[in-house]
Amino acid sequence: MELQSQVESNAASAAPEDVHVAKVGAEESLPVVPVVRTTKNFYDYTLPELEEILAGLGKEKFRAQQVFKWVYEKRVENFEEMSNVSKAFRAELPNIFHFDLPKVVAELKSKDGTRKWLFDIGDGMTIETVLIPNKERLTLCVSSEVGCNIACRFCFTGKQKLKRRLSAGQIVGQFLHAQDSLSKEDMRITNIVFMGMGEPLDNPDAVFRSIEILHQPNGINLSRKKITVSTSGLVPLMPLIAKAKVRLAVSLNAPNNEIRSFVMPINKKWDVHSLLGACLDYYKETGDRITFEYVLLKNVTDRLEQAKELWDMLKQAGLHNACKVNLIPFNEHPGSGFERPEPASVIAFQNELIRLGAHVLLRKTMGRDIFAACGQLTSKYEGRPERMTV
Secondary structure (H helix, E strand, O other): OHHHHHHHHHOOOOOOOEEEOOEEOOOEEOOOEEEOOOOEEHHHOOHHHHHHHHHHOOOOHHHHHHHHHHHHOOOOOOHHHOOOOOHHHHHHHHHOEEOOOOEEEEEEEOOOOOEEEEEEEEOOEEEEEEEEEOOOOEEEEOOOEEOOOOOOOOOOHHHOOOOEEOOHHHHHHHHHHHHHHHHOOOOOOOEEEEOOOOOHHHOHHHHHHHHHHHHOOOOOOOOHHHEEEEEOOOHHHOHHHHHOOOEEEEEOOOOOHHHHHHHOHHHHOOOHHHHHHHHHHHHHHHOOOEEEEEEEOOOOOOOHHHHHHHHHHHHHOOOOOOEEEEEEEOOOOOOOOOOOOOHHHHHHHHHHHHHHOOOEEEOOOOOHHHOOOOOOOOOOOOOOOOOOOO
């Protein structure tokens, strides 16, 4: 209760149906009538699913591979341009598939090179996607939901509450737009992290189907080792990450159960010990190191003694040789009630973990001036300014 009082005292306070509108004369108009499309959105399906759809229509499976390659490798959506597809089949395709991707509402660029896109996914709902550059890689941080059910206290998305889970096509669409934009500058996305808006494991079907689409060798061909799924701790669904053979990141953010339950209410359902047990299972199955994300909140999770408590907790769970700790100084947003630690406190916390034997990374804060940093994402008109001075 002491933590809660302190924080409160710091505070200042499935794709949409197409709609057609027909106009008659200068003043008269017909009612808006929802029209349900009989064709399928190509971007919502994995290659095996596309093969199954075409097989059900009496078509050969290789036809799906042909079209998949045109769409994802060559970025062609006009069936008439798919020259190695028979003319007769090209004529049939518009009656089977359509192409529907999120539309870009706005793009912001940070002074540090970070880019952020605001996408319209229909019904007045929007999501944000962030491109994070550094010398070795270009990482795209994608969203999986509009809002979030988890309600972590330090995260602005969590204040929005869940409004919609994205489809696989809406997730893939974030990548496609970013890559199409970057290709004009002769750049290419190297990594994808599911760390944007929403809890990925709260939308597992779309998330893991989108991963299959992004990985498919006949298309985008992104290595599974270049894809990371972050979770706040939906323990029963964590085996899906190992099954998908992608990297695991865990929002840990506290050195014990008491503090974690305060900053992350999900800990009351699946506590830190069950979470770390699931992490150990992942490591045993994959052999891949786990990234533990740890947000440093001033006077809440940044005390020097808490660095030792954190490391002791990881050692007791048998994870000290199976992980790296990613320190993230808190990124401000309206009404959070938390404060960002002083740089000296951040360095001291990092050095203490290193002294204890931990593999530690201090995440460089990127895109903070355009509210594109960790924990700052939200939809349009959610009470957050577009930019801030840092």
